[in-house]
Amino acid sequence: MAFAITQTCCNDASCVAVCPVNCIHPTPDEPDFGTTDMLHIDPAACIDCGACADACPVDAVFPVESLTAPLKAYADLNAAYYADRDPAPHDRDPAPNFHTWAPPVYDRVLPSDFPELDVAVVGTGPAGMYAVQDLLLHTSARVTLLDRLRTPGGLVRYGVAPDHPSTKKIGEAFRRFHDHHRLRLRLGVEVGADVSAAELAERHDAVIYAVGACAPRRLGLPGEDLPGSIPATDVVAWYNGHPDAPADGIVLSAERAVVVGNGNVALDVARILTADPEDLSGTSIAPAALDALRSSRVREVVVLGRRGPEAAACTAPELRALAHRTELVLDDHDPRIAEALDAATDEKARLLRELPREGVDWTAPPGTRRIVLRFHSAPRAFLGDGAVRGLRVSGGAGEVDIGTGRVITAVGYRGTALPGLPFDETGGTVPNEGGRVLDRPGTYVVGWIKRGPSGGIGSNRACARETVDALLDDVVRGRLVPRRGGRAAAALRRLRGKALPD
Numbered sequence: 001m002a003f004a005i006t007q008t009c010c011n012d013a014s015c016v017a018v019c020p021v022n023c024i025h026p027t028p029d030e031p032d033f034g035t036t037d038m039l040h041i042d043p044a045a046c047i048d049c050g051a052c053a054d055a056c057p058v059d060a061v062f063p064v065e066s067l068t069a070p071l072k073a074y075a076d077l078n079a080a081y082y083a084d085r086d087p088a089p090h091d092r093d094p095a096p097n098f099h100t101w102a103p104p105v106y107d108r109v110l111p112s113d114f115p116e117l118d119v120a121v122v123g124t125g126p127a128g129m130y131a132v133q134d135l136l137l138h139t140s141a142r143v144t145l146l147d148r149l150r151t152p153g154g155l156v157r158y159g160v161a162p163d164h165p166s167t168k169k170i171g172e173a174f175r176r177f178h179d180h181h182r183l184r185l186r187l188g189v190e191v192g193a194d195v196s197a198a199e200l201a202e203r204h205d206a207v208i209y210a211v212g213a214c215a216p217r218r219l220g221l222p223g224e225d226l227p228g229s230i231p232a233t234d235v236v237a238w239y240n241g242h243p244d245a246p247a248d249g250i251v252l253s254a255e256r257a258v259v260v261g262n263g264n265v266a267l268d269v270a271r272i273l274t275a276d277p278e279d280l281s282g283t284s285i286a287p288a289a290l291d292a293l294r295s296s297r298v299r300e301v302v303v304l305g306r307r308g309p310e311a312a313a314c315t316a317p318e319l320r321a322l323a324h325r326t327e328l329v330l331d332d333h334d335p336r337i338a339e340a341l342d343a344a345t346d347e348k349a350r351l352l353r354e355l356p357r358e359g360v361d362w363t364a365p366p367g368t369r370r371i372v373l374r375f376h377s378a379p380r381a382f383l384g385d386g387a388v389r390g391l392r393v394s395g396g397a398g399e400v401d402i403g404t405g406r407v408i409t410a411v412g413y414r415g416t417a418l419p420g421l422p423f424d425e426t427g428g429t430v431p432n433e434g435g436r437v438l439d440r441p442g443t444y445v446v447g448w449i450k451r452g453p454s455g456g457i458g459s460n461r462a463c464a465r466e467t468v469d470a471l472l473d474d475v476v477r478g479r480l481v482p483r484r485g486g487r488a489a490a491a492l493r494r495l496r497g498k499a500l501p502d
Contacts, residue, residue, distance in 0.1 A: 001066045002046035003053060006074045007317040008060040008166040009038035012130075012458030015052035015061060021045055024052060025081070034459055037315040037347075040081035057170040066232055071323045077347065097207050110139070110472065117141040117475070118206040122191055125154020126457045127447025128210030129174035130464035139472070143183045146203070148190035149243060152178065154212060156457065158242045161268040162285035163275065170457060190440045196442075197420025205482040206442045206471050208435075213415035213428060213448035219260065223382025224409075228389075232259070232410035241286030243407040248288065252296035255366045255407030258391050260379050261410035262305040263313035267322055270371045270409055274326050298364035302331075302402060304393060306378040308340040309352050316347040323351060327370035332357035334376045334396030349390050362402045382407060413453040427452055435467030442480050 005015070005024075016024045016039065023045035026033040041052065043064070053061040064075045119135055121128050124147040135141045147411035151157060156171040178185050191197055191211075200207045216231030218224065230250070239244035258271060259266045272280070277293040305312060309330075312319070322328060330337070330352060341353045352373070360372060380399060385392035390403045414428030422438060424431050429452055432446045437443040446467040447460050455463070 001048060001063055002043035002075075002078075003041050003061050004043075004064050004067060004071075004075045004078045005039050005041055005049065005051065005052075006060050006062060006067070006071045007038075007321050008058045008164065009317070010037075010058045010167065010170060010458040011456055012057065012059070012170075013039070014055045014057055014463045015039065018051040018055045020049060020051065021047055023418065025048075028462055033171075033412055034455060037317055037410065040078045040181075042082045043075070043079050057173040059166040073320065083379075100317065111476065114139070114472075115205075115475065117205045117480070117482055118144070118203075119471075120144045120146060120200050120207045121210060122146050122200070123154060123210030123212060123447070124149075124152035124174075124185075124187075125210060125212055125447065126156060126170070126174070127179065127212070127318050127450075127460040127464060128154065128208070130461045131208050131210060131446050131468055132177055132183065133174070134464055134468045136177060136182060136372055138468075141182065143180075144186060145178075145183055146186045146189045146191070148193075148196075150188045152185070152187060158240045159236060160240075161236075161272060162239060162283040163272070163280060164408055165283060167457070168284065176430070176457070192419035192482060197418065201440075201442060204442075205475075206444060206446045206480060208419055208446055208467060208471070209418065209421065209430065209437075209446070209449060210447045211418060211449050213413040213416070213453045215414050215416045216409065217412040217414050219379060219411060221379055221381055223384060223388070226382055226384050227387040228384065228405050229256070229407045229409070232261070232265050232269050232408050233413065235272075235408055236265065239272055239285055239289040241284075241289070247286065248292075250289070250292060252298050252406070253293055255297050256300045256302065256402070256404045257298050257406040257408060258302045258304060259408045259410055260391075260413075261313070262303050262375075263410060263412075264315060264318045265288050266303055266408075266410035267314050267318050269410060270329075271322055271326060272302050274302050274369050274371055283348055298406075301370075302372045302404075304377050304391075305375045306372070307375065309337055309373075309375045310340045310344045310346075310349060312348055312352075312375070314348070316351065319348055319351050322371070323355070327358070327368060328355055329370055329372045330355045331360045331372050331374040331377075332374070332398075333359060333374065337375050350441060352353045358482065362400055379407075410445045412433045413448065415449045415453075419450075435463075435470045438476070441474075 008283050013028050016027050017363060023042040026036060067075060094475055119141050121132050121143055124145060132143055132145055135143055153171050154198055156168055160167045187196060216233045217315060238250045259270050277290055280290055341349050377393045377395050380392040380394060382388055383392055388407055390401045391407050392399055417423035422431050430449055431438045432445050432450055435444045435446060435450055437445055444467050446464050
């Protein structure tokens with residue numbers, strides 16, 4: 001029997017690299033890599049060796065015969081990807097190593113006298129850790145890894161929903177590098193407060209910033225700053241126990257909550273707010289958040305999409321998982337919704353077509369616990385005097401007021417300026433070319449602060465490869481001249497006469 005890739009696929013292509021018959025697609029050199037929701041195994045070519053399951057960092061690969069009820073559909077989904085493609089022959093050459101597919105900035109044939117570099121990496125999330133992994137496995141560099149928080153992990157630790165434990169498992173793959181003999185881990189060190197960008201640059205041959213994009217985008221609507229209006233970033237930080245999030249920061253006293261946006265983060269928030277607290281009790285959810293959910297009055301969460309269902313920003317696997325766990329209803333307020341679903345042929349449209357439809361009466365109080373998906377509906381204004389009491393939204397029959405005491409905006413992230421580095425206020429990124437920070441030789445960026453808030457965990461692998469390639473190429477071409485001094489980690493500990501924590 002063949003293997004199948006399921007919901008938690010992270011798209012980092014570790015499975016592709018180990019497949020002996022090249023039956024997992026799209027590969028990183030194919031046009032649809034990074035745009036599909038997940039990778040797929042060709043059942044006609046799979047030889048049932050299990051190498052992909054062993055290599056998967058998030059436990060997303062299983063034998064087809066062992067798929068449980070919620071995951072059985074993924075056998076057909078994997079096969080459907082190959083319906084219009086030529087089957088991969090069993091005698092095809094084994095898939096080349098992942099690194100042969102990454103952006104062709106540098107070919108990785110390092111000269112024999114390539115120096116031992118001292119590199120600082122700022123940020124312990126996926127982007128930073130993929131860069132660390134690349135440096136430690138493919139060069140002799142000494143790496144100092146810094147994070148402003150005292151618990152490493154970044155997005156994996158504080159961004160992934162607690163009911164997605166398989167996705168969080170990729171953190172285990174990253175943690176093995178924390179004890180590498182050429183790596184020094186320095187937690188609780190903030191650039192701009194404990195050490196400056198200039199000091200890091202002075203004492204290292206290169207510095208790679210992987211600081212992410214954690215600030216919320218704003219809607220810019222009247223009443224957005226009223227109490228009761230919060231960004232999804234705050235909710236995610238709260239239920240994941242982020243040290244910056246107050247334990248009592250989210251009050252769940254409203255029977256109806258509205259989430260503006262319908263990407264994966266919006267679905268995560270809606271799912272957690274409507275989940276049975278006992279189903280979350282064995283997860284990594286923050287204890288204070290679990291207690292709040294046990295006493296929550298939230299019965300209904302409305303997920304608002306400005307465009308039609310064909311443009312829903314969530315992935316099909318996330319939508320499928322949501323439908324299996326929660327009562328899900330489609331607000332049938334606009335004839336364009338049915339027209340779009342009838343015309344679309346993708347997996348998300350098929351899932352949405354199967355949902356019950358209802359013309360929701362927003363003047364009636366919520367009944368059973370559920371999530372309502374409302375498309376073709378943009379927010380117009382936050383309503384209330386002194387606190388949010390409703391949200392005015394557009395609709396097929398004109399504007400309507402949805403009564404609610406809690407509005408959560410999930411319309412995207414943006415990066416924030418880092419002291420000592422240039423910053424593009426429009427895009428929320430550090431200006432760069434292929435990871436090289438403009439006008440800052442020896443300084444590089446990776447992840448969302450480099451390319452903007454797009455792509456999941458696995459997207460950072462190729463992104464890190466491009467940045468590390470740029471760094472290596474700069475050394476080989478003489479654009480970056482390594483220092484000949486002592487260990488960067490020792491120098492860092494002496495900065496400002498401060499003993500940094502181990």
